[in-house]
Amino acid sequence: MIFLCAFMIGGGICALGELIKCLLKxxxxxxxxxxxxxxxxxxxxxxxxxxxxxxxxxxxxPITSFGHSLAHASFEKAQQVGFIGIFTGMFDKTSGGIAxxxxxxxxxxxxxxxxx
Numbered sequence: 001m002i003f004l005c006a007f008m009i010g011g012g013i014c015a016l017g018e019l020i021k022c023l024l025k026x027x028x029x030x031x032x033x034x035x036x037x038x039x040x041x042x043x044x045x046x047x048x049x050x051x052x053x054x055x056x057x058x059x060x061x062p063i064t065s066f067g068h069s070l071a072h073a074s075f076e077k078a079q080q081v082g083f084i085g086i087f088t089g090m091f092d093k094t095s096g097g098i099a100x101x102x103x104x105x106x107x108x109x110x111x112x113x114x115x116x
Contacts, residue, residue, distance in 0.1 A: 002056055009055030013062040032063055039067025043075070069093045 042048040077089025
């Protein structure tokens with residue numbers, strides 16, 4: 001049952017992105033910004049955490065989870081440290097993923113030649 005829920009939630013998020021791309025003719029950059037912002041907004045009242053409890057990896061893998069991670073870490077750090085925690089907290093949860101992404105991008109850029 002968990003696999004079905006993960007598939008339905010992850011597939012629903014991706015289908016929403018495809019619908020926006022096809023119907024509104026938005027670029028992938030616009031959709032990425034929209035989904036990160038949507039993940040941030042869904043973090044209020046812990047709605048996205050409930051979505052993760054139901055869908056598991058189906059809610060953790062799309063780009064909306066990145067917005068949720070940024071907002072959630074910022075709110076937690078702000079409660080501990082104060083106002084400055086809003087800006088420093090987001091790096092606690094996301095810095096590892098960002099560093100890994102940059103590392104892999106450098107490796108792939110060194111291994112493959114771009115098209116002319």
